[in-house]
Structures are given as C-alpha cells and as structure tokens.
Amino acid sequence: MIRIITTSVFVDDQARALAFYTEMLGFEKKEDIPLGEFRWLTVVSPAARDGVELLLEPDEHPAVGPYKEALVADGIPAASFGVDDVVAEHARLTALGVTFVQPPTDLGPVTIATLDDT
Template sequence: MRINITSVFVDDQAKALAFYTDVLGFQKKHDVPVGGARWLTVVSPEHPEGTELLLEPDGHPAVKPYKDALVADGIPAASFAVDDVQAEHRRLTALGVRFTQDPLTMGPVTTAVLDDTCGNLIQLTQAE
C-alpha cells in the first residue's frame, strides 16, 4: 500500500496552480474539467510519478470553518520535505512568500511554515 494522492483545499484553483507551480516549483500532472471545478494535481519534478497533490476546491460548507480553524491555530494543512529549509526560506521570501514561522530547528528536524495564498499553511521540513 502507498499514498497515491493527497489534497489541500484551495479557495481558487487557478491561483493555487500558479502558486504551487510558479512559486513552489511543482509540475502540473492532471487538469481535467469536472463540472465547475477541475481535477487538478501537481507533482514534484524530482518524482513525476510519485504522490500527487490534489488542489481540491473548498466549496463544501464544512471546509472553510475547518481551514480557518487550522490557520488560526497555526496548524499546517500539509508538509513538504526539502533538502535545505534555510535555502528554501530565502528563495521563497525573495519571491514574496509570507512565512508564519521562520526556520526553526527542533532536534533532528528543521521546519518553516508558509502561507500558500489559498487559505492554507504549509510546512517545509528538513530532516537532519
């Protein structure tokens, strides 16, 4: 068994696609119209056949309160592994990304948390 697809709820799929590809560096994998939304996934360019991230529309009534509560409590909706959190923090900050937590080392892990502009906090993690 393996994880094939995971998702983050986004308030605007086009904006999310631009952020996750143009800023974070993921690649679009699938973009299929589904009614008024899209089945829209991105993947790591390092693992194009790996786990897909679905940019899921947040139209369900339960989603907004859920997302708002996570953000209010500083809880990331997803975590992405990076080789160097400090370098990613510098790169993304230069691109205008807002971080809610600057790089912080906690034992064998360094993390940082960013705002994805689509209603989510995303954690970057570097294992030592």
C-alpha cells in the first residue's frame, strides 16, 4: 500500500513560513535539517505527529514564481487542510491576524474557507 509521507508548499522565506504555520495555524515543527542556504523544514499536525509532513519548500526554482502567481490569480489553493468546525477556526485564525480570501462558504456537503498563507 502506498502512503503520502511528505507534501510541500513553496515559500519565499522559510523562517517566516515556519512562524506562520506554527504560531498562527498551530502546526508543529517536525524536521529542521540545514541544507546549505536552505533547510529541509517540515511541519505536522499536533493531531497526527507521525502523519503527513508539510515541507516548507524554498521557491527558488524559476518555474515556481509563475506557478504561484497563476494559482493566486485563479483562486486555487496550493494545499487543503481539514478542521472540525470551519466557522470556529475562521474566527480563531482571524483573531490571530490571518487573512482570508474566502470566508466560510457552505457548499452543501462541505463548508470551505480560503486563507492567505502570506
């Protein structure tokens, strides 16, 4: 059986991304391995410390800038996260200063919200 071990989001500043994902969203740092100018830097959910790791991947490759710009322009999230109560989590994160580009929206079987991870 195949499993997802690590997935990534491209970030322009690993330290700032780590602060956002841990201090604002509540993830925990799992791996922090120096690799020259950058780091192998992952975070995990405290509810699944041995689960899927999110790699805060430096956006240095020339294709990443246009890719990120296209996703933002089209309103496509680079990653999806789950919570038990979208409305409550939206309120909690908004109080912490997280910006949402889409507030909680009921789509029938699911309610979604889209945040800006800076």
